Amino acid sequence: MDQHPPALRGSRFFAVTAIAIALLVVASFPVTYFMPLATGAHFTLLRHLHGLAFFGWIGLYVAQTLLVRAGRIRQHRGWGQTGIWLAGAMLPLGLWQAVTSAGERQTKGVALPFEFTLYNLVDICVFTVAFGWGIVAATQRIEWHRRLMFIAVLNLFGPAFSRVLLHLPLPYPWLDMTPNLAADALLVALAVHDRRPLGRVHAVTVGAMALLIPLHAVEPLIARSAAWTSIAPRLFGF
Structure with missing residues (x-):
């Protein structure tokens, strides 16, 4: 086991x-993929x-937090390179x-x-910024690094969790905003x-919290707006 001060090991x-x-x-x-x-x-x-890539990154995030918790910082940093390559994919x-x-739905x-x-575009952008910033902060600002990586994984969790929550009998826009707001509850x-x-x-x-909670609250309104409906096809090459 690497010998590092408790501050580097982080909390549970x-x-x-x-x-x-x-x-x-x-x-x-299970319902949408495994079964x-x-x-x-x-x-x-x-x-x-x-x-495979997204499940792999979440699995790697779990392993990385456990390595830090165990004080195995050298192994954590070594596996960090894998995380960078995986995020790049x-x-x-x-x-x-x-x-x-989007093309399939249009057809x-x-x-x-x-x-x-x-939602896909916002999640990808937030993940990219949080992950990239977290890598930059990894050596000099450990507490920043931990939280930025946590934010990155939350932006994978919300879309994934929507497969469960979208079956709830909630009206628009509450149903649409609920998955990401569930992820934001972990920010609280x-x-x-x-x-x-x-x-x-x-x-x-x-x-x-100041950025993501309001953003996730208004996303459903923007997603069905005339402006987005007009811009999106050109933005994605349709």
């Missing part, structure tokens, strides 16, 4: 929430690669899948084929956690 919060997020993500896909796959349903190679796969799904005659593409939990080791809510936590 990030490891526990990582495991909870991973379990909820896995539990979100159809087991019964012989056909999925495109893109969908398989997309799922996730970005084109995520955009490609978003555009492909089927769905009234608003680009509605969910806005992070704010409560921050006060114990830091004596205050960390600046990254405050900034993420």
Whole structure:
């Protein structure tokens, strides 16, 4: 085991929430992926690669938080390189899948084929900024790094968890905003956690709450607006 001061090891919060997020993500896909796959349903190679990359990143995030919790910082940093390569694959796969799904909905005659593409675009952008900033902060600002990576994984959790929550009998726009607001609830939990080791809510936590919670609340309104319906096809090359 690497010998590092307790401050580098972090609290149990990030490891526990990582495991909870991973379990909820896995539990979100039986109906839409695992069960159809087991019964012989056909999925495109893109969908398989997309799922493999995103499941892989969440699994790696869990492993990384456990390594830090155990004080194995050298191994954590070594596996960080894998996370960078994996994130690099996730970005084109995520955009490609978003555009492909929009095209499929358009072919089927769905009234608003680009509605969910806005959510995809926002999630990919937030993940990219949080992950990239977290990598930059990894050596000099450990507490920033932890929270930025937490924000990155939350932006994978919300879309995944929507597979469960979208079956709830909630009217628009509450149904549409609920998955990401469920992820944002973990930001509130992070704010409560921050006060114990830091004596205050960390600046990254405050900034993420101030930006993401209002954004996720208005996303459904933007996604069905005339402006987005007009811009989206040109933006994605349709």
